Amino acid sequence: MGRLITGRRTVSQFARRYGILQSQAPLTDEFPDSPDRLAKALNELEAAGYLSRVKHRAPGQRIGTRTTYYECPGAKPEPRAPLRRVSLVKREPGRAAGHAGALPGLGELLRQPAAQLLAGLRTLDPRLTLSVRDIADLAPAVAQWLDRDVPGPQVARTLASALPAGTLYRPSRILAYRLENWLPPELPKQAAAVGVVPLQECEGCARPFRSAVPGHCRDCRPPSAVTEE
Template sequence: MDAQNPSAPSRTQSAATAHPTRSRHRGGVIHENTRHTTRFTVIGNHLAQHRELSLLAIGLACHIQSLPSNAPVDIKTLAARFPEGPTRIAGALRELEAHGYLRRERTRTPTGRIVTRTISCNQPGGAPTPPSSTPRKHKPHKPLPPVPRPAYPAPALLQQATDRLAGLRNTDPRLLLSACDTAHLAPGVAAWLERDVTPTAVHHALTSDLPPEGVRRPAALLAHRLTTHLPPPPPFRAPVPAPPPPLRNCDGCDRAFRSREPGTRCGDCRT
């Protein structure tokens, strides 16, 4: 008979020892990562784990950030690439635009043609990386805090809010905002305007009592003010009923009746 070693571990024990992580694992994801050396895109967790964006918007933002410059990202091109269809893709693009990950600008080409240029922001509120052959090391800014959003984000209301933010620098040069910062803050200003706050009052709330020693990050300061000082909705105003038509004498029977038009007949005479 072959000699047995009583101290040798069993097959089950050996498997648990070889994979200690699996033996303690009780559910959830396990990452098996391989380092990328070519053809990869860096995506921030502020996008991948965004709490307000839909899963379609997050995936679409990752796809757009992976594309080379000047690649077409219009709705027709994206709908031909993905199965979601133009309606859902258009909604996801609006989500990204509202949260500052995307903005669209209409520009005129040298030939006079009007085209739409799409700018993808991989980190809303962060300083764009300057074009250079030698990359610069810099500490990125934290994402801007969320701002209030209007109940009905009409394009005209958002445009009015954008214009109001662009004019802040005329009052204080320290309030010069980037395009990404403006796109992030515009819904917050629109929420104020939607509550019957005049543009002058919004301007005063954002520009008064600024720190005298300097404003290190104006967009973060404005986002804080838009959130903490948001006024309540206006009080409900019942519609005023229209006054009744005046009394007139019928041209046919001289009987009094109500009508807004002079020189008419009553209902009996007209029939």
């Protein structure tokens, strides 16, 4: 019983200080008792209901013993309240968190070239794996680039190059910024090309002159033909 009393005093102190121990080492460091005496006291306390020991897998593929101490024999640890998952994403009013089918016309949108370009960005950089919702939000901006005669491969390179190092937690934000702020201007409308009048060899003096049809130059033509021009 002396060992049991000593053990109870030990348990009372450590139950308030630690509650659960992974090994017997703290007891050995705290009290002058030998490890064998402490081990026998723990066995008696376990039989009396002052503690419980459970085997568990420790780091490094080792098997350890988790010891739980109680103030009263046979007491059970107080059950913890179950953790409640809290979403940190603020959704816009009226924007449901459902699947892709919840958006009208989404299937048709994903078949457009702009959406397919966005879906293929993950082949250039795995960090640019976008959700269906992100693709639906960014597709109109990509379509605006394509409407301004920017080739699709060039748009993809602009979006996927020179990205920040490390993990991209919100790649859609980066893409939205680039699509909005790096949008190139529309190409100017080209003026109608003016045809070049070919050179002809004068049939009178053999000098070159410009005309749509062969004939004489201005100096070799009769005065009446020059006046009609």
